[in-house]
Amino acid sequence: MRRNGIHFVTSAPYNPSSNRLAEHAVQTFKEGMKKMKEETVETRAVRCTGTFGRVFLVRDKKTRGFFALKAMKIPDVIRLKQEQHVHNEKEVLTEVSHPFLVRLFWTHHDQCFLYMLMEYVNGGELFSYLRSRGRFSNNIGLFYSAEIVSAIEYLHSKEIVYRDLKPENILLDSEGHIRLTDFGFAKKLSERTWTLCGTPEYLAPEVIQSKGHGRAVDWWALGVLIFEMLAGYPPFFDDNPFGIYQKILAGKLEFPRHLDFYVKDLIKKFLVIDRAKRLGNMKNGADDVKKHRWFKSIDWDCVPSRKLKPPIVPKVCHEGDTSNFDTYPEDEWKKDTPVPAKDLEIFKNF
CATH class of the missing domain: 1.10.510.10 (Transferase(Phosphotransferase) domain 1)
Known part of the structure; x- marks a missing residue:
């Protein structure tokens, strides 16, 4: 049984095949999410579900790249007093760049949700x-x-x-x-x-x-x-x-x-x-x-360059393979009432 943290629960991500592809895909996502056009972004599966957020495996139909889209309900974030944790997460992920940390590409919000577009890491937990x-x-x-x-x-x-x-x-x-x-x-x-x-x-x-x-x-x-x-x-x-x-x-x-x-x-x-x-x-x-x-047997110069041989290699058939994760139904989760403008003000820089 998975253990939830005391406050904030969610996870998931993946490694795009190239930075150029990722950058182009992110730009497409920005345009697509703001226009909310179904033909631009395709939701493939729900990878993880938590108290006020879910992580969706999504695909950019233009570039064919796979990403993890973390969506958090703004009313629930406020109700659970998690505003600062959400801002901390964005601040930290915006600053870091390391081979063993998940990458954040883009954040956005509308009247109902906060969005974080990240790598989809397809080998599982x-x-x-x-x-x-x-x-x-x-x-x-x-x-x-x-x-x-x-x-x-x-x-x-x-x-x-x-x-x-x-x-x-x-x-x-x-x-x-x-x-x-x-x-x-x-x-x-x-x-x-x-x-x-x-x-x-x-x-x-x-x-x-x-x-x-x-x-x-x-x-x-x-x-x-x-x-x-x-x-x-x-x-x-x-x-x-x-x-x-x-x-x-x-x-x-x-x-x-x-x-x-x-x-x-x-x-x-x-x-x-x-x-x-x-x-x-x-x-x-x-x-x-x-x-x-x-x-004593570890060559520390080889570690961050990913030169150590992994003892477990996940079975992955393609970039968007979801077989290493549990899948959750979407249900009616994405339908929600827009929050008042005064509440959105808290996330104006998100």
């Missing part, structure tokens, strides 16, 4: 592969962890905290490399923030305690993720969120016997209650993580 296998081998977990470290290091260099690392938010492209998606909780930080957001099993202690948090929460979440990838379940789980929070704050770890000695040491250093002593959050930052013994 890491979550699906983890659930089907039960758990990953040490080498598989090592590969994904290395690419995630590269992505986190890049985000932190931009003073961005991701805040929602989990298997459900990691997509695989057609070659098997990762893309982090769903930046609804991401935020540009100069110091600390106090918003309670994220997925219960992955929350750092400082978030639960409302002490104010920063980029250290992403390294805590990576420790939880590595544990879950290799064990098949997260280190702190319970039937209800409060039980999970109690276990996180207690900080007691019980490792499965099969885990490698060095990976257990790495996880322990990530899951440190005192963030000042947490690996990745000390003086040398991500370099301390890269130098850990568990990563």
Whole structure:
């Protein structure tokens, strides 16, 4: 069962075959969406559904390119007080450019919806592969962890905290490399923030305690993720969120016997209650993580250039292949009442 974040839920994306195609397709989308002409944009399937948003696989009929179109109901965004998170997501995705992060091409709004046009990443969620296998081998977990470290290091260099690392938010492209998606909780930080957001099993202690948090929460979440990838379940789980929070704050770890000695040491250093002593959050930052013994076989120069060989290559027949995702019915979701002009004012720059 997929785990929803405390606030903001949605995901999905793909890698267009060329930048030139993508740029041309985006221009066509701009014209088509503003005119709302059905002959310009073709909706193929609903890739993901959430509290107030859905991600549609769409195709530009002119260029034949596939994209993920995230549509969010403005009344629901306002009702759930998610205006700032939506603006944060746009701000972050507009600024970043990295091989392991999903790309945003264009944003727009009409009287009912906010739109974000992104890559369609057609290999499916890491979550699906983890659930089907039960758990990953040490080498598989090592590969994904290395690419995630590269992505986190890049985000932190931009003073961005991701805040929602989990298997459900990691997509695989057609070659098997990762893309982090769903930046609804991401935020540009100069110091600390106090918003309670994220997925219960992955929350750092400082978030639960409302002490104010920063980029250290992403390294805590990576420790939880590595544990879950290799064990098949997260280190702190319970039937209800409060039980999970109690276990996180207690900080007691019980490792499965099969885990490698060095990976257990790495996880322990990530899951440190005192963030000042947490690996990745000390003086040398991500370099301390890269130098850990568990990563000794990784050539870090090869990671961002996508030269490591992916351990899982998704079965993808073509760019618009949807077989690696669940499909949801469109129903009447797209029909909605236009919002008042005063509410639209909040999103005038979206």
